Structure formats: structure tokens, C-alpha cells
Amino acid sequence: MDVFDRLKAEAADxxxxxxxxxxxxxxxxxxxxxxxxxxxxxxxxxxxxxxxRAYALAAYKSRTVADITAAxxxxxxxxxxxxxxxxxxxxxGLSPADLEATAEHSTTVAYTRFVLDCGxxxxxxxxxxxLAPCVIGYAEIGLALAPDGVAALADHPYxxxxxxxxxxxxxxxxxxxxxxxxxxxxxxxxxxxxxDLARIFGAASRLEADFWQMGLDAA
Amino acid sequence: MDVFDRLKAEAADxxxxxxxxxxxxxxxxxxxxxxxxxxxxxxxxxxxxxxxRAYALAAYKSRTVADITAAxxxxxxxxxxxxxxxxxxxxxGLSPADLEATAEHSTTVAYTRFVLDCGxxxxxxxxxxxLAPCVIGYAEIGLALAPDGVAALADHPYxxxxxxxxxxxxxxxxxxxxxxxxxxxxxxxxxxxxxDLARIFGAASRLEADFWQMGLDAA
Amino acid sequence: MDVFDRLKAEAADxxxxxxxxxxxxxxxxxxxxxxxxxxxxxxxxxxxxxxxRAYALAAYKSRTVADITAAxxxxxxxxxxxxxxxxxxxxxGLSPADLEATAEHSTTVAYTRFVLDCGxxxxxxxxxxxLAPCVIGYAEIGLALAPDGVAALADHPYxxxxxxxxxxxxxxxxxxxxxxxxxxxxxxxxxxxxxDLARIFGAASRLEADFWQMGLDAA
Amino acid sequence: MDVFDRLKAEAADxxxxxxxxxxxxxxxxxxxxxxxxxxxxxxxxxxxxxxxRAYALAAYKSRTVADITAAxxxxxxxxxxxxxxxxxxxxxGLSPADLEATAEHSTTVAYTRFVLDCGxxxxxxxxxxxLAPCVIGYAEIGLALAPDGVAALADHPYxxxxxxxxxxxxxxxxxxxxxxxxxxxxxxxxxxxxxDLARIFGAASRLEADFWQMGLDAA
Numbered sequence: 105m106d107v108f109d110r111l112k113a114e115a116a117d118x119x120x121x122x123x124x125x126x127x128x129x130x131x132x133x134x135x136x137x138x139x140x141x142x143x144x145x146x147x148x149x150x151x152x153x154x155x156x157r158a159y160a161l162a163a164y165k166s167r168t169v170a171d172i173t174a175a176x177x178x179x180x181x182x183x184x185x186x187x188x189x190x191x192x193x194x195x196x197g198l199s200p201a202d203l204e205a206t207a208e209h210s211t212t213v214a215y216t217r218f219v220l221d222c223g224x225x226x227x228x229x230x231x232x233x234x235l236a237p238c239v240i241g242y243a244e245i246g247l248a249l250a251p252d253g254v255a256a257l258a259d260h261p262y263x264x265x266x267x268x269x270x271x272x273x274x275x276x277x278x279x280x281x282x283x284x285x286x287x288x289x290x291x292x293x294x295x296x297x298x299x300d301l302a303r304i305f306g307a308a309s310r311l312e313a314d315f316w317q318m319g320l321d322a323a
Numbered sequence: 324m325d326v327f328d329r330l331k332a333e334a335a336d337x338x339x340x341x342x343x344x345x346x347x348x349x350x351x352x353x354x355x356x357x358x359x360x361x362x363x364x365x366x367x368x369x370x371x372x373x374x375x376r377a378y379a380l381a382a383y384k385s386r387t388v389a390d391i392t393a394a395x396x397x398x399x400x401x402x403x404x405x406x407x408x409x410x411x412x413x414x415x416g417l418s419p420a421d422l423e424a425t426a427e428h429s430t431t432v433a434y435t436r437f438v439l440d441c442g443x444x445x446x447x448x449x450x451x452x453x454l455a456p457c458v459i460g461y462a463e464i465g466l467a468l469a470p471d472g473v474a475a476l477a478d479h480p481y482x483x484x485x486x487x488x489x490x491x492x493x494x495x496x497x498x499x500x501x502x503x504x505x506x507x508x509x510x511x512x513x514x515x516x517x518x519d520l521a522r523i524f525g526a527a528s529r530l531e532a533d534f535w536q537m538g539l540d541a542a
Numbered sequence: 543m544d545v546f547d548r549l550k551a552e553a554a555d556x557x558x559x560x561x562x563x564x565x566x567x568x569x570x571x572x573x574x575x576x577x578x579x580x581x582x583x584x585x586x587x588x589x590x591x592x593x594x595r596a597y598a599l600a601a602y603k604s605r606t607v608a609d610i611t612a613a614x615x616x617x618x619x620x621x622x623x624x625x626x627x628x629x630x631x632x633x634x635g636l637s638p639a640d641l642e643a644t645a646e647h648s649t650t651v652a653y654t655r656f657v658l659d660c661g662x663x664x665x666x667x668x669x670x671x672x673l674a675p676c677v678i679g680y681a682e683i684g685l686a687l688a689p690d691g692v693a694a695l696a697d698h699p700y701x702x703x704x705x706x707x708x709x710x711x712x713x714x715x716x717x718x719x720x721x722x723x724x725x726x727x728x729x730x731x732x733x734x735x736x737x738d739l740a741r742i743f744g745a746a747s748r749l750e751a752d753f754w755q756m757g758l759d760a761a
Numbered sequence: 762m763d764v765f766d767r768l769k770a771e772a773a774d775x776x777x778x779x780x781x782x783x784x785x786x787x788x789x790x791x792x793x794x795x796x797x798x799x800x801x802x803x804x805x806x807x808x809x810x811x812x813x814r815a816y817a818l819a820a821y822k823s824r825t826v827a828d829i830t831a832a833x834x835x836x837x838x839x840x841x842x843x844x845x846x847x848x849x850x851x852x853x854g855l856s857p858a859d860l861e862a863t864a865e866h867s868t869t870v871a872y873t874r875f876v877l878d879c880g881x882x883x884x885x886x887x888x889x890x891x892l893a894p895c896v897i898g899y900a901e902i903g904l905a906l907a908p909d910g911v912a913a914l915a916d917h918p919y920x921x922x923x924x925x926x927x928x929x930x931x932x933x934x935x936x937x938x939x940x941x942x943x944x945x946x947x948x949x950x951x952x953x954x955x956x957d958l959a960r961i962f963g964a965a966s967r968l969e970a971d972f973w974q975m976g977l978d979a980a
Contacts (some may be wrong), residue, residue: 153825153826153829156820156826156829157444157820157821157823157829160817160818160820160821160823160829160832160833161817161821163813163814163817163820163836164662164663164814164817164818164821165662165663165664166663166814166817167663168810168861169810169813169840169843169857169861172810172813172814172817172836172840173840175817176817176833176836176837176840179820179829179833180833183826183829183830183833186826200826204825204826207526208526210429210430210433210529210530210533211429211433213433213436213437213526213530214429214430214432214433214436217432217433217436217437217439217440218432218436220436220440220443221436221439221440224439224443224602224603225376225602225603225604225605226603226665227664227665227668230665290734291732291734291735292730292732292734292735293732294728294729294730294731294732296728296729296730297729297730307426307427307432310429311429311432314429372606372607372610375601375607375610376601376602376604376610379598379599379601379602379604379610379613379614380598380602382594382595382598382601382617383595383598383599383602383881383882384881384882384883385595385598385882386882387591387642388591388594388621388624388638388642391591391594391595391598391617391621392621394598395598395614395617395618395621398601398610398614399614402607402610402611402614405607419607423606423607443821443822444821444822444823444824445822445884446883446884446887449884509953510951510953510954511949511951511953511954512951513947513948513949513950513951515947515948515949516948516949595882645964646964648867648868648871648967648968648971649867649871651871651874651875651964651968652867652868652870652871652874655870655871655874655875655877655878656870656874658874658878658881659874659877659878662877662881663814745864745865745870748867749867749870752867
């Protein structure tokens with residue numbers, strides 16, 4: 105059982121409220137309204153700007169060239185992840201400038217600033233425990249929504265999104281994040297810290313569930 | 324027109340959504356349910372813990388003994404402000420340990436971490452622009468709810484709360500915060516910065532309105 | 543063997559270079575020139591301003607009311623410690639404003655910013671490992687320079703300084719810091735972290751030795 | 762007169778102590794001992810690790826995709842700059858691991874942590890004012906040491922170093938940093954702030970001079 109699985113088990117209810125949220129289920133069966141998806145995706149773009157800052161914070165908090173370089177790679181991956189958003193939003197006539205000018209919803213503020221504050225107040229393990237529901241959870245959700253593989257999605261209305269997170273590239277990012285969490289825990293996780301980390305992980309999972317709910321409520 | 328009035332004028336709608344929120348009006352006319360008030364007050368205690376951290380951040384970001392000492396005084400004032408909460412919550416049988424063990428609502432997370440991040444990402448003026456809706460706004464609300472003075476509140480159901488913020492001590496705190504904002508602005512506010520500060524102030528006001536709404540929704 | 547003793551043992555040479563520095567020995571036998579002491583004390587005042595910021599950083603990085611309150615007490619203790627400096631420097635005709643206007647020596651910059659950065663990059667344990675040589679070391683040095691007690695110092699030229707750090711109040715501060723280090727370590731120190739903490743502690747001890755040397759060189 | 766020239770003029774003595782330091786002059790006329798250069802270069806590698814963290818801090822403190830991306834480019838440029846050090850140190854049989862295992866000299870600690878703290882305590886302009894003596898100063902020094910162009914250096918003993926900083930790529934980096942400083946100042950520099958920025962710039966220039974002196978003292 106790796107650290108990620110321990111955190112999931114400890115915060116099982118919070119985790120389920122996130123990965124099995126109605127938004128996710130409806131995206132999976134294709135019944136999610138486009139309005140809900142669009143509201144979500146615009147906020148997710150704003151979300152990623154703050155997540156890029158979180159990886160910059162990880163680089164700042166690093167002490168070795170290897171750790172700085174790894175965090176920089178995470179930052180670069182996030183800036184690339186926004187390309188999906190720009191492409192999809194472009195179909196609706198929204199430019200990156202339109203996206204950046206949109207006000208952040210309070211659920212966007214809540215999760216992103218919570219993550220950033222976990223990093224500022226704590227160490228790299230606290231920061232990555234707060235990032236994990238997003239980084240690793242999206243890979244789990246992507247796989248769950250493509251049970252027969254990405255090719256089988258055919259003309260699924262949310263094919264682009266599912267393919268992005270079910271795809272090999274993103275699965276590799278999530279596997280690396282999981283290994284990184286184990287590495288950080290081996291270095292700095294006492295058993296007495298585990299409940300604090302599980303609290304961070306659980307709170308972040310609830311904030312992710314709120315973020316899905318924001319999409320549903322907006323439609 | 325001091326900086327606070329300029330910020331209020333620039334973010335007028337956000338400001339009104341906060342200071343004239345239904346929660347405030349019902350607290351004023353005494354129709355607010357005790358359940359709503361209690362939900363609010365428990366979260367406000369958790370809120371103040373993070374606000375204490377925000378004043379600690381201000382002390383950390385200061386460069387002179389005078390600025391460090393002023394921020395420390397703010398931190399001490401907040402720790403004292405929690406005494407009101409402990410007293411009122413104690414009447415409902417809640418101890419400080421009970422309060423600290425309560426999970427933060429996402430609206431609590433949103434405003435508090437937004438403020439902390441404004442301070443970490445920006446300078447002292449950014450931090451205080453984000454704090455102002457709370458620090459100075461509560462004084463404005465307190466006065467509005469005690470139009471005939473604190474003595475006239477008699478057996479108003481929310482007399483303790485209103486008297487705290489309408490009282491001379493808190494009014495003095497707010498006046499000092501207002502003067503401090505002017506002082507910081509005189510040192511570091513270019514006109515090109517003003518729209519950014521107004522955006523911070525407006526966002527913080529909306530997050531305060533969400534916080535009141537959380538109280539109503541909980542009842 | 544508590545954590546402080548383990549750190550001292552691991553960084554034994556660096557520790558000795560600090561607590562047995564020629565500046566300390568000459569202060570002890572009264573042969574230290576007043577010029578050297580004065581150069582040291584003026585820089586130590588600037589040093590304490592940054593140490594106050596380090597305790598503010600500890601409060602900011604705290605998550606509970608108890609930890610915030612403890613850090614605030616540390617901050618208050620440091621602001622009081624400056625009273626010794628103001629009193630002694632006042633005898634030489636230097637006001638607090640004169641002291642604050644003095645440029646920081648590079649050794650002052652080195653130690654203070656190193657401590658602050660340990661705290662910003664790491665967690666509370668990293669921060670307190672960097673603070674320990676100063677906070678706890680001064681108590682050890684104070685005791686060593688008053689082997690027959692403070693009363694026996696009579697008209698020792700550095701009686702004020704030695705009495706401050708050998709006195710019961712400061713000895714209590716240092717004992718509390720030592721217990722706090724053990725508490726933090728019990729919560730968050732894996733054995734794999736110990737060498738990193740010892741490196742921080744050793745580097746901080748060397749920077750303290752450089753600080754004494756700065757005093758000697760200035761005379 | 763751009764902001765960089767204003768800062769240089771205001772801190773003229775500190776600036777001269779840095780760009781005209783004996784280490785620079787001897788590097789220019791080829792009389793600098795290899796031991797001094799080597800001591801400098803090993804510490805400069807450790808210095809760049811911290812400077813990479815400073816650019817990560819700039820990305821963390823940014824609010825727009827454009828600013829995050831620009832800071833990330835700066836971080837990447839620094840990681841590339843270390844290639845010069847790895848190449849030159851490799852000639853002496855030193856691996857990157859050897860370099861990272863070397864203890865930081867106190868002058869290395871002083872300048873790097875000063876820069877990081879300016880960024881943590883202040884805003885992006887404070888951070889870049891502290892970085893400027895290094896980023897822009899090295900371009901000025903490089904040009905001064907290659908008055909007849911890089912090609913004319915022929916078999917100059919410090920040809921590699923001089924060519925790096927006198928070369929078009931680095932000159933472009935410095936020109937961009939200068940323009941960035943003007944842009945930040947246009948956004949956030951009041952005239953009342955200028956003396957504070959000049960103090961930061963002057964202190965950073967003195968710490969750079971100390972860094973050269975460390976090289977001379979080591980030989």
C-alpha cells in the first residue's frame with residue numbers, strides 16, 4: 105500500500121464524494137450539460153494558473169538541482185495542460201484573454217489557495233499531499249470514464265477531456281507524482297504526521313467535490 | 324476621499340453584497356435564526372485563527388521595528404477577538420477544542436487563504452487591501468446595526484456581537500487600519516496599481532458575502 | 543540525549559568554533575576591547591530585528607492557536623531582548639534610530655537570512671534547527687562565562703551581557719526552546735531527516751562564529 | 762535614464778566596489794590566480810542553485826500566465842548557465858555532485874538569502890532590484906573585460922567566462938532584465954519607494970563585492 109492509497113483509505117468518504125461526484129458520472133455517461141462543462145472548464149483554466157504557481161512554490165522550496173528541475177518540469181506540464189482548455193474554449197469563441205479576465209469562483213479560490221497555503225505553511229510533503237487529489241485523482245477519473253480505452257470513446261461528447269486524462273502521457277504524470285509522494289514520505293513522514301496529511305488530503309478532496317458542484321450549479 | 328473609500332467606490336456592488344447581505348439585515352432586525360448565527364460564529368472562530376496568521380505574515384514581511392510591533396499588536400488584538408467567540412460558543416456548550424476540531428467550511432477556506440496568498444504573492448499593501456473588508460467592514464456593519472448606540476440595544480438577541488463591533492475599542496481598531504492603509508498607499512501605491520488593489524478588495528468583499536451566505540445555508 | 547544534544551554532537555567542530563570563539567573567551571576574561579564589543583552589539587541589534595521576523599514566520603507557519611500563541615511569545619521576548627541593546631548602546635550615545643540606520647554587516651545578513659530562508663523553504667523544525675544555535679547557544683555561553691554565578695561577576699566589564707544570558711529568565715527561554723525542538727522532532731523528524739537538520743544546525747553555528755569574528759575584525 | 766541607471770547612480774560607490782573589484786581587474790588582465798578563480802566558480806555554482814530558487818519565487822509571486830512564463834524562462838536560463846560551471850569545473854576533475862556537496866561560503870549565503878528574503882518580504886520589484894546587480898552587472902563586467910570583442914580574447918586565460926557574459930545571448934538576457942525592471946517600476950514604483958529600492962540595490966552590490974573578495978581570500 106503506497107502513501108497515496110493510505111491517504112485515500114483514511115479519507116475514503118471525502119475521496120468518494122470527489123471521484124464519484126454527479127458531475128463525473130454525468131460526464132461519463134454523456135448526460136452532462138454543455139453549460140455545466142463549460143462553466144467548469146473556464147474555472148479550471150483559472151485553477152491551473154494557480155497550480156502553476158504551486159509548482160513554482162515547490163521549486164522555490166527545493167534544495168537540490170534535481171528537486172528544482174523536477175518541480176520545473178511539473179510547472180511546464182501544467183502550462184501545457186492549459187492548451188486543452190484553450191483549444192476547447194476556443195470552440196466556444198473564448199480567447200485566453202477572455203479566460204484570464206473571468207472572475208474566479210469562490211470554489212476555485214478555495215481549493216487553489218488552500219494548496220498554496222499548505223505549501224507555504226508546511227513543507228514539500230504537505231504541498232504534494234494537497235496537490236495529490238487533483239494530480240493523481242484526475243488520472244483515476246480519466247481511466248474510470250474510459251473503461252474500454254480511449255479509442256472506444258468514438259464520438260463521446262466529452263471525448264477530448266477523457267482522452268487527455270486517460271491517455272498514457274497523463275497516466276505517466278500521475279504515476280510519477282505517486283512515486284514522488286512515496287519518496288517525500290520516506291524522507292519526511294513520521295507516523296505522527298500521517299493524520300495531519302490525511303486531513304490535508306481529505307480537505308483537498310472535499311474542495312475538489314465542491315469544484316464539480318460549482319459546475320453543476322452554474323448550468 | 325481616503326484609500327478605503329476609493330476601494331469601496333470602485334467595488335461598490337461587491338461591497339453592498341457584503342455589508343447589506345440578508346444575514347446582516349436579519350441579525351440587525353433580530354430575525355436571524357440562532358442556528359444560522361451559531362454556524363457562522365463557529366466558522367468565524369476558525370476564520371480568526373487564519374487571520375492571526377495573516378498578521379503574523381504582516382510582521383514577517385515588515386522591515387522596521389515599528390512595523391513589526393504594529394503587526395504584532397494586530398495579531399494580539401485578533402487573539403483577543405476570539406474571546407467573544409469562546410464566550411458565546413461556551414453558552415452552547417462548545418469548548419475551544421471543539422471549535423478547533425470543526426472542519427473549515429469551503430467559504431472559510433476561500434476567504435482566509437485568499438488573504439494569506441495576497442500577502443505571500445504581493446506586498447503589505449496587497450495584504451491589507453485583502454484584510455480591509457473584514458477589519459474595516461465589521462466596524463461599518465457594527466455601527467449600522469446600532470443606529471441609536473450600543474446602550475439602546477437592550478435585550479437585542481445579537482447584542483453581544485453588535486456591541487463588540489460597534490464599540491469604541493473596535494471602532495478604534497478599524498480607524499487605525501484605515502489610516503494604516505493610507506500610509507501604505509502613500510508609500511507604495513501607484514495609480515496603475517489601484518485597479519489591482521480594487522480587484523483584491525472586490526474579491527475579498529464577495530468572499531465575505533459568501534461567508535454570510537454559508538451561515539444562512541447552514542440553518 | 544535530546545535532539546539539541548544530538549545536533550551538537552553531529553556538528554561538534556562547528557559548534558566549538560562558535561561557543562569557544564576568541565570573542566567569547568575574551569569577553570569572559572574581560573580582555574575583549576570595547577570597540578569589538580560595541581561593533582558586535584550594534585550588529586546584534588539589527589540581527590534581532592530579523593530574528594523577530596523569524597518568530598513571526600513561525601507564527602505564520604503554525605496551524606493551531608497554541609502554536610501561534612507560542613510563536614508570538616517568542617516574538618515578544620525578542621523585542622524585549624533588544625532593550626538590553628538599547629540600554630547599552632544608549633551609554634555610547636547611540637539611539638534606536640541610530641542603530642536602525644546602521645548598514646547590516648554581511649555576516650549579519652548571512653545568518654539572519656539563512657534562518658529566514660530555512661523557515662520559508664522548510665517546515666517549523668527546519669526553522670527551529672536554524673534558530674537553535676542562537677537561542678540555546680547564548681544560554682550555554684552565558685552560563686560558561688559566569689561559572690560562579692551572576693552575583694560573582696561584580697564589576698566584570700561585560701557583566702550586563704553575561705548576566706542577561708546566564709540569568710534565570712533567559713535560561714528558561716532556552717530550556718523551553720530545547721523542549722520545543724524535542725516536541726517538533728517527535729512530530730516530524732524521521733531519521734532520514736536528521737543529517738539535513740544537522741547540516742542546517744552546523745551551518746548556523748559557523749555563521750554564528752563568523753558573527754563573533756566580525757566583532758573582532760571591526761576593532 | 763532607466764531605473765537601472767538611476768539605481769546605479771544612487772548607489773554609485775557600492776556599485777564601483779563591485780564592478781571594479783580587484784578580482785574583476787585581475788581576471789581582465791589575466792593575473793588572477795587559478796586558485797582564486799576556482800574558489801569563486803565553485804561557490805558561484807552553489808550561488809546559481811539559490812538564484813534558480815529566486816526565479817521560482819518570482820513565478821510563485823506572479824499573477825498572470827505571462828509573468829509566470831517569463832519567470833520560468835529565467836529559471837531555465839539559470840539552469841543552463843550552470844553548464845558553463847560544470848564544464849569548467851569538470852576540467853579540474855570536479856563533478857556536479859562534488860560541487861553540490863561543497864559547503865556554501867558565508868558570502869554565498871549572505872547574497873543569495875538576502876535576495877530570496879527581499880522577494881519573500883517584498884514584491885516582485887524588490888526581488889528584481891536585489892537580483893539586478895548580478896543579472897545586469899555580469900553583462901556590464903563581461904563587456905568591460907572584452908573591450909575589443911570576444912574574438913579578440915584569443916588565448917586569454919579567462920576567455921570562457923568573459924565570452925559567456927560578453928556574448929550576445931547573455932547581453933540579451935541582461936537587456937531583457939533591464940526592460941523588465943522598467944516595466945515593474947512603471948507598475949509599482951512610487952518615488953517614495955525609490956530610496957528603499959536603492960538601499961536593496963546598494964546592499965546587493967556590496968554583497969557581490971564581498972563575493973569577489975571571497976575568491977581572492979581563498980587563494
